[in-house]
Amino acid sequence: MNNFDYQKAATVSDVVGKSTFVAGGTNLIDLLKYNLTNAATLIDINTIGEHHDILEIEDGVRLGALATNADTAYHPIIEQRYPLLSRAILAGASAQIRNMATNGGNLLQRTRCYYFYDPHAPCNKRLPGSGCSAINGYNRNMAILGTSENCIAVFPSDMSIALSALDAIINIKSEDGERSVDFADFHRLPGDTPPIDNNLKPGEFITSIDLPLKGFAKNYSYLKLRDRASYAFALVSVATGLELDGDTIRDVRITLGGVSHKPWRVKDAEHYLIGKKADRENFSAAADIILQGAVGFAHNTFKIKLAKKAIVRNCMMALDPSTQLPGAQPSA
Numbered sequence: 427m428n429n430f431d432y433q434k435a436a437t438v439s440d441v442v443g444k445s446t447f448v449a450g451g452t453n454l455i456d457l458l459k460y461n462l463t464n465a466a467t468l469i470d471i472n473t474i475g476e477h478h479d480i481l482e483i484e485d486g487v488r489l490g491a492l493a494t495n496a497d498t499a500y501h502p503i504i505e506q507r508y509p510l511l512s513r514a515i516l517a518g519a520s521a522q523i524r525n526m527a528t529n530g531g532n533l534l535q536r537t538r539c540y541y542f543y544d545p546h547a548p549c550n551k552r553l554p555g556s557g558c559s560a561i562n563g564y565n566r567n568m569a570i571l572g573t574s575e576n577c578i579a580v581f582p583s584d585m586s587i588a589l590s591a592l593d594a595i596i597n598i599k600s601e602d603g604e605r606s607v608d609f610a611d612f613h614r615l616p617g618d619t620p621p622i623d624n625n626l627k628p629g630e631f632i633t634s635i636d637l638p639l640k641g642f643a644k645n646y647s648y649l650k651l652r653d654r655a656s657y658a659f660a661l662v663s664v665a666t667g668l669e670l671d672g673d674t675i676r677d678v679r680i681t682l683g684g685v686s687h688k689p690w691r692v693k694d695a696e697h698y699l700i701g702k703k704a705d706r707e708n709f710s711a712a713a714d715i716i717l718q719g720a721v722g723f724a725h726n727t728f729k730i731k732l733a734k735k736a737i738v739r740n741c742m743m744a745l746d747p748s749t750q751l752p753g754a755q756p757s758a
């Protein structure tokens with residue numbers, strides 16, 4: 427870790443156009459320790475006087491980027507109107523980390539690919555052009571969808587999988603003004619530029635995340651499959667929201683996590699399901715659409731079958747959310 431100056435910001439204007447910001451620090455401090463990033467000046471954004479709240483707005487709910495993951499998951503509005511989001515956040519990390527981690531930071535956390543953190547291993551994300559150690563190395567946790575010959579890393583956030591399913595919008599401030607980005611357009615596939623995880627530009631600041639009114643509070647489920655029942659990243663996760671008319675699907679969202687460099691949502695699969703009966707057979711056909719093009723590597727081909735089963739199981743669980751017990755997320 428290099429020496430750096432430390433400053434506390436009081437307003438958003440103090441930070442736009444600058445780098446590097448620290449929020450909860452649960453990812454950034456590790457990146458500094460591993461020399462994966464360095465900062466001449468570290469700007470603490472927790473001292474900014476706004477963007478810490480969960481607020482009702484005309485078209486839904488606004489999550490402050492500086493609100494913690496814990497405060498967001500346990501907020502009564504989120505628990506009651508967006509339980510899918512609450513459930514996904516609580517499936518991530520540990521209580522201590524969720525108490526520190528912020529909503530903005532969660533969206534920007536970096537991959538957990540082991541080779542990315544190992545300075546002796548070639549890694550195109552850390553050192554462009556050096557190669558990808560994971561493709562022919564130990565790739566059990568890596569991606570099966572949207573990979574490139576340059577990188578097969580996955581994006582590890584749980585919260586983002588639910589935000590994708592909920593069609594969230596990210597509000598961003600820069601020196602040029604403000605802009606909003608649909609969640610689907612925020613994270614990127616690795617392509618030829620594995621170092622770039624998302625479309626946030628240098629010096630831009632996430633102020634908040636908006637949730638549209640539709641929260642799928644009646645029929646939802648978040649399923650996270652992992653090697654340990656807690657405190658582990660997903661091998662595969664699924665967020666499902668269903669809107670039903672009797673047993674017919676009126677609207678549906680399905681996003682997969684743990685399988686790609688970004689939350690993986692296939693709208694063709696959702697269109698396929700609309701107007702159909704909410705049953706295992708149709709969910710299974712939708713899962714086939716979602717997994718079209720999936721390719722495994724030496725140690726992670728099992729994820730293709732696991733993801734298919736997880737989608738079907740999670741959609742069936744969404745028919746009766748009481749099947750989800752707190753703290754009873756199954757291991758793989």
Ligand SMILES: Cc1cc2nc3c(=O)[nH]c(=O)nc-3n(C[C@H](O)[C@H](O)[C@H](O)COP(=O)(O)OP(=O)(O)OC[C@H]3O[C@@H](n4cnc5c(N)ncnc54)[C@H](O)[C@@H]3O)c2cc1C
Pocket residue numbers: 446447448449450451452453454455491492495517518519520523526527528529530531532533534535582583584585630631632633657658659660
């Ligand atoms: C042991 C461990 C286990 C974990 N397990 C899980 C898990 O199972 N599931 C999961 O989803 N996550 C998991 N995490 C990751 C954790 O959720 C993230 O580290 C956390 O959400 C990041 O938020 P933060 O506020 O601490 O971000 P920081 O570490 O402070 O910042 C992360 C990045 O975001 C930038 N940043 C932060 N806020 C803003 C903003 N408003 N605008 C612009 N840039 C900003 C920072 O500059 C930095 O680049 C785990 C972490 C650890 C350490």
Ligand code: SF4
Pocket residue numbers: 537539540541542548549550551552557558559560561568576577578579620
């Ligand atoms: S998968 Fe991506 S992050 Fe991992 S070694 Fe390859 S290039 Fe680096």
